[in-house]
Amino acid sequence: MAEEICLFIKDGLIIKAPKKSPVLLRTIVLVFVMVCGVYICSVCLKQTNFSTKTKFLNIEVLESYCHEYDIDRSETPYLHYPKPKTFRRAECSCNPVRLFAILSMQRSGSGWFETLLNSHVNASSNGEIFSVKGRRENASSITKTLDRVYNLDWFTSASKNQCSAAVGFKWMLNQGLPEHHKEIVQYFNDRGVSVIFLFRKNLLRRMVSVIANSYDRYAKLLNGTHKSHVHSIEEAETLSRYKPVINLTSLMTDLKQMEVTVMKTLEQFQSTRHIILFYEDLVKNRTKLVDVQEFLKLPLMELISRQVKIHKGPLSEHIENWDDVNKTLQGTVYERFLHADY
Template sequence: MSVYSLKSSKGPLFPLRSILVFLIALFGFYVCYFSFNQITLESKDNLISGEEQLRTPCGRRAVPNELMQYVHFPKPASYNRGECACNPVRFFVIITMQRSGSGWFETLLNSHPNVSSNGEIFSIRKRRENASSILRTLDKLYNLDWHTSAAKNECTAAFGLKWMLNQGLMGHHKDIVNYLNKKGVMVIFLFRRNTLRRIISVLANDYDRKTKQLNGTHKSHVHSKEEAEILARFKPKLDVAALVPSIRNAEQSMADCLDHFSSTRHMILFYEDVIRDPNALSRVQEFLGVPVMRLFSRHVKIHTSPLPDLVDNWDDVNEELNGTEYAHFTDSADYVK
């Protein structure tokens, strides 16, 4: 075999080498293309993740697990909370009875820059016609779409209302309890220990509603000593025969309320305690999760005199209660600070 024949036998290797180089180049191109796509996809994922964080930047890291359901980040339909969107809000309701100091108590809460209590929103009958209307009203309130003079700003940290027992609360208590627990609403029970004083205040307020003693205007609460003195001049005459049953009915209503709403996260507060205990309001603020500070009110108390000076037929009232479980109501010791 000649040398030329040996060399010619190597000829077919050239196209094989070309094919091999082409395949290697193609594989390299594929690897580079795949890697580039992976980087692009990761970048897009990171961008999307960043956008998601921008849309939902709020966290509950500083909130204990047991309180997690009571911390909210509402998104009102009527305005944008803006920079306050991540300011956590706690929902609350003050459950009380007429003439139990709730008006004064609510002004104290509203003196706090981070608290908005919106009054008796269920005093309007159509809002409490049935359970559905009640829950719709509560949804609007707790979405922060409820605008009253009590509203502070978008950074409110505690938002709620005042609710009387006779404003649909007891009649629909099962639906309301379920709503409060599901929505994470905290309850403040505010009652008055001395039911006799509450009855006197109710009668005096009813009288002024009819007579309008202050220049033809009815005022349940006053802001001056002069106005308070005018309203305090009226001394109601109590129905002695109905007095003990009235006290028992009021106390039974309070007991029933506490029983119905016992499953909620709540605190029990008495008007007399707020007056006498300097730490009572601090405990309320801690319960609501707001900074503790000194609270104030412009309300001036109307009935400051001893009980014998507030009732037209005091001797009859005193005799009726003497020897009963309510005899201590005739003593002002449970009221004086």
């Protein structure tokens, strides 16, 4: 095999380079290739780790994308970003939703109050969802129903769907609340549900309304149709013509029992975030509706309702045995109910 000879000229002398062994050259090349391979592998591994970290970072960013960092931290437990199974919130997916429940008693103005609340463009109150017994059979069925409502998967005419900022319903005290109050309070506190208590101060007027409504359920005074709420003065006058007879024997006991029920409920749910409202205050002072909107952190709007009050004026005009009722309550703690306007 021919050998290459390199000549160098230095200070007039010719120096012949020594011969190099092929084995040595091959070893050098092999070492070079190995070093390059190790370097390339290390670079690839670093890129892979960076890519993985980037993916995790992206996931974290996506999960926290909807959170608002400029709000009071104390409000965080009450902000929710539902992901409905039945529709997409689209451009409203990052609008926070507040959860609420209106706790009340029949004929305490809850229907009227709910129409006011639903007149707000961002509020959805879905009626008496627990009037159906199957939904309140046990704590499990109650929880499942609540989950559907608060996940925006409960559809009624009041549903605002995508752009709801506050969603809830009204819950009567005789619809499973006393029996399962511990589980319900726990659920409300865990989920950040705000409670709106709505009661009536004048329990005698509530009693008149309950009896009259029960009578119309069977008599159907409005052309064979039972209506708990009306939207015209004529309808209201027709229903108010019926004057119930109050049971004097149980009158004091019945009024006392209503008071006890209200006080017991307030005690059971005192650990929740709540506001206490009275029907009479809402009627006389409409600024109370501002308090409600601020409680739910809603943009302030004028709330309206088409409902017309049925029993107006003095109670003496709406009770058949008024003289006996008046005599029974005179000098008692309930005497104040005889003269209240609402």
